[in-house]
Amino acid sequence: MIISGWLNIYAATATAENTNIFDLDYSYGKQAVWIGLALLLALFIMILDSKFLEFISYPVYGVSLLAIVLVLFFGKEVNGAKSWFEIGSIRIQPVEFAKIGTAMALAKYMSSLNFNLDNIRTRLICGVIIISPAFVVLLQNDTGSALVFFSFIFVLFREGLPAFFLIAIFYIGFISVIALLFNNIIILSVLLILGIVLYFFVFRQRYLILHVIIYLFSAVIVYGIDFVKDEVLEPHQRKRIEALFNPNADPLGAGWNVTQSKNAIGSGGFWGKGYLKGMHTKFDFVPEQDTDFIFCTIGEEQGWLGSTVLLLMFLILLWRLIEVAESSKTRYARIYGYGVVSILFFHIAVNVGMTIGIAPVIGIPLPFFSYGGSSLFSFTILLFIALNFYANRTNIFASQS
Amino acid sequence: MNDLKIRSQIYLGIIAAVFFLFIIRLFFLQVISGDFSMSASKNLIKKIVIQPARGIIYDRKGRIYVTNTPIFDLMVVPEELNFPDSAEFENVFVNTLQTEPGELWKNIKTAAKYNKKKPSILEKQIDASKFTTLQEKLWEFEGLQTIVRNTRDYKFEAGANFLGYISEVSKSDLSKFEYYSQGDLIGKTGIEKYYEELLRGKKGVRSVMVDVHGREVGTFDEGKHDVKPEKGKDLLIGVDADLQLFAEELLQNKVGSIVAIEPSTGEILAFVSAPSYNPNLLSGGILPVNYKKLKQDSLLPLFNRPLMAMYPPGSVFKLLNALLALQEGTILPNTNYGCAMGFLRNGGRPACHSHPSPTQVSSAIQYSCNAYFASVYIDMLNHNKYRDVYEGYDTWRKYMNQFGSGRKIGIDIPNEKPGMLPRKKYYDNVYGINRWKAMATVSNSIGQGEVLMTPLQMANAVAVIANRGYYIAPHFLKKIFDATSGETQQYQHFDTIKVPIRKEYFELVIDAMEQVVLAGTARLAYLPTISVCGKTGTAQNPHGEDHSVFIAFAPKENPKIAIAVIVENSGFGGTWAAPISSLVIEKYLTGKIADQNKLNRILTADFIRNPFSAKPPKRKTVVNPIPLNTSQPANGA
Known part of the structure; x- marks a missing residue:
C-alpha cells in the first residue's frame, strides 16, 4: 500500500517534470493543475465508504456507457477518432471512465452470491458487460481503447474461467502474428507437418478430430487475418501493422514514429543523456512525444538504467496490486483489483511495446506519465478505488462478522 | 480455490515475463546495438527534408513540354x-x-x-x-x-487549360493527405492534379549534424539514416505541342474550343480552350497575382471549355440520328422525305433552307436538311416496333448515350461535365407522366432544345464514326517513364467501347460527310490533298449570334485525326469552324499550310471585339452566363 502510493506520487511528479521539458508553454501548466486535482480526487475517494462505491457500480457503468454513446453523436473528432467531449477549453475522453465503469460492473456482477463461471449464461453476461463498451468505442474509430477492454479476460481467468480460453486467445494471437509475417501456404504446411507429428508421435493417434478442428481453425485465422487487414482495416491502421514488421519500408511515413522512437531510445545508452538533455525528443523527432510516445523521453534521457527502474516500479505496482486484491475480504474488491491490474498491465505493455517496436502503434497512454487530464484522472480513480477497499478491509471484515 | 490462487501466481508470472522481455529488448536497443547509439556526439542532429524533382511532361514527339525550375x-x-x-x-x-519593412517584422x-x-x-x-x-x-x-x-517551367506556352498548374497545398488538403507539409506544391487542376501521385515523387530526408548555431557541420552517421528523394515519374502525353500552339493561335480573339483526337488510340492531339493564358503566368511567386486577374476576367480564361462548356450540338446530332435510325431499321438508306423549307408535319418547324427535295439519308446529310431528320426522329419514336413512344425514346437515348452523349466519357483530367441528354423522366416532369408525344421533343432530331454536349463529347462522337463503330476513351497520358529504374510503361488503362451499329451504315454516313466537304455546307473545309469528312453545325444561341460548330475526321480511309471545333458567336458552322478544322487537320497531317489566305482570314477574325457584327455579341454560353462586364472596351463602341 505504502509502496504503491509512493510510486503513484513519484510517477505523477515525474509526469510534471517530463512534460515540462517538451511543452514549455502549455502542457506543463495544465498537467500540474490536473495533478493537483487528481490528488484531491484521490483524497476524496479514500474518504468514501467502500459499501457506497460497491453500490454505485452499475450506475457508474450505465452512465459511462451512455457517455460513450453520446460522444458518438456530439463528440469532437481528434486524430480521426470521435471520442472527445469539448466543454469550453477542456476536453474529456469518456472512454477513460468507461474502463472504470466496466471494471466496477464486472466486479459487482461476478461477486453476486450465486455466481458461477461454469455456467454458459453467466459467461455470456460477463462477455456482454465487457464487449458492449468495446463495441461502442470501436464505432468511435478508437481501436486502441477498444482493445483495452479485452484485457478483462485475465480477470475472468483468475475467477475460474477455464485456461482453455486464455490459451485459445494466445494461440489466435500467435497465429495472427505469424500469418502477417509469413506466406500463408508456408504456415499451413508447417502447421500440417506439426499436426501430423503431434498426432502420430506425441498423442499416439488419439484426438484425431481435435487435431483436424484446430488445424482448420488455424487455416481460417490465417486467411481471415489477411482479409481483415486488406478489407476491414482503415489504410492508416494497415500501414501501422505493416510498419511494425518492416519499419524501414517507409521510414518517412507509417514507420516514422517507430523508427524515430527506437532511435531516440537507442541513443540513450546505458546511463542516458541526463535530464533535459535529450536531443531527439527536444527536436521533435518523435511525434506525440508528450502523450503516447513519452516513454522515448525516459529511454533517451535516463538510459537503460532509468527505463529499467521505471519498468520495475510499474512491475512492483502491479505485483502489490495483485497482493492487495488477493488479500481482500470481499469478492468485489478482489475482482475489481484484478480489473485494475489488467487495465494497467495492458496499457503499459502496449504503450512501452510500441515505443520499442514490438507492438503495433496504438494510441493509448502510458498510465500516470502521458500528458492528458482524462487519462490521469481515470487512472487515479481506478487505482484509488482499489486502495480504498484495501484501506477499509478491516471495516468490511468487522461489518461482515 | 487453491487452484485459483495459483492462477494469480501465473498471472503475475506473465506480467513479470513481459516486463522482463521489455528490459532485455531495451538492453539490446540501448546498450548492445551501436546503430541507434549516438550518445557520444555533442552535436545536434537536424532532419532536413529534400524535395523530390517533379516528373517532367513530354509531348507526343518526345519534346520537353513542362519541366522544373x-x-x-x-x-x-x-x-x-x-x-x-x-x-x-x-x-x-x-x-x-x-517587401515592406513593417511586413517583414x-x-x-x-x-x-x-x-x-x-x-x-x-x-x-x-x-x-x-x-x-x-x-x-x-x-x-x-x-x-x-x-x-521546384516550380513549373512551360517550354511551350500553350495548353494551360489541360496541363493545369501547381501551387501551395491548401489547409484542407494538408489535413486530408498525410504526405504533404506546409508550403509543399500540389497539382491543382488538369494533368498536374489527375496524375499528382505519379508526378510528385517521394520526399527524401537527410540528417545532418549542426552546431549550436544551427550551422551544418557534417553528415550524421555517414548518411546511414538518410532517405534519398525519388524523382516523380515522367509522363509522355499524346498532345502535339506544335499543333496545340497552332490551334490556340487559330482561336485567338475568339471564344471557343478545339478538340482533336487520334481515333485509333483515343489519344488527344490538341485540346484548346479559348481564350487561354500563358501557363507560365501561374508558376512560382507570381501565381497569386495572376490568378486573381485571370479569375476576374470576364472572358473566363480559367474555364476549361472543351471539358465544361455545354452547347446544343446542332446538326452534328443529325449524323448520330441517321446512324441509329438505320441500325434500328426505322429508315432505310433510300428512304425519302420531302422538305418544304421546313417540317410540314409540325407546321413548318423546325424550319429549313432552300435545297433540292426530296432527299435520302446521304443527301440530307449533305444539305443538312432539318425536315428530313425531324421526320426520321418522329417516325422512329412512333414506330410500331416499340410498345409506345416512350420505349422508342428510351431506345433512342440508349444509342445516344453509347456515343458518349449525356455522360462523362472518363477523360484523365478532373472536372469533366456530362452534358445533357434528358431522360424520359425529364419530359414527364414538364408535360406530366406519359402525357407527351414524340413531337414535343422534335428539336432533339437536329441537336437543339434540351440536348447539350461538350466539345469533348462531340470530338468523341466523330471518333466513333471515324473508327466505324468504336472508341477508346479520350485521354492524354501515353507513356510513363520511371527515371530511377529506367523503365518505360505504356499506359493502357482505357477500354475499347463498341457502339452497336453496323459498319455499312457508318460507310454510308461517311460518304455523305465527304460530300458535305466536297459539295455541301462545308466547302471551306476542303483540302486538295486530303479527303476530309465533316459535318457543319450551328448551335442556336438565344442570347446572341449563333455558335459555329464543325466536326470532321481525315483522311477518309484509315483516319488519323478526329476533330471538333466550336467558335462562339460566329454564326454558321461552315463559315468559321469548318476552315479552322481543315487548317488543324492540314497542319497535323502535312506539317504546313498551303493556303496562306485561308490562314490569314482565320487569324485576323475577331469575334470578341467585332465592330462590324450586326448584333453586339453578348458574352454568354448556355451554362455559364457571363456577366455583362463593361471591362471590354470596344464592345459596341
Missing part, C-alpha cells in the same frame, strides 16, 4: 534569429524582395507566436535571380533557412 522558400526559426545589425537586415530584405512576430523552435515561412517562392542576390548576404544572419522547391 528551382524556387526558394526562406524560413525563419524565431528562437535562433540573430543578426549583428537590424537596419542592415531590414535593408537586405527590402531591397531584394521589395510582422511576419517574424507571427512566426514566433506560432512556434519559436520550428522554421516558419518568411518569404515564399523567391525566384532564382532574386535568391542569388539574397544569398550573398544571408550568411551574416543566424536563424534563417532555405528550402529549395
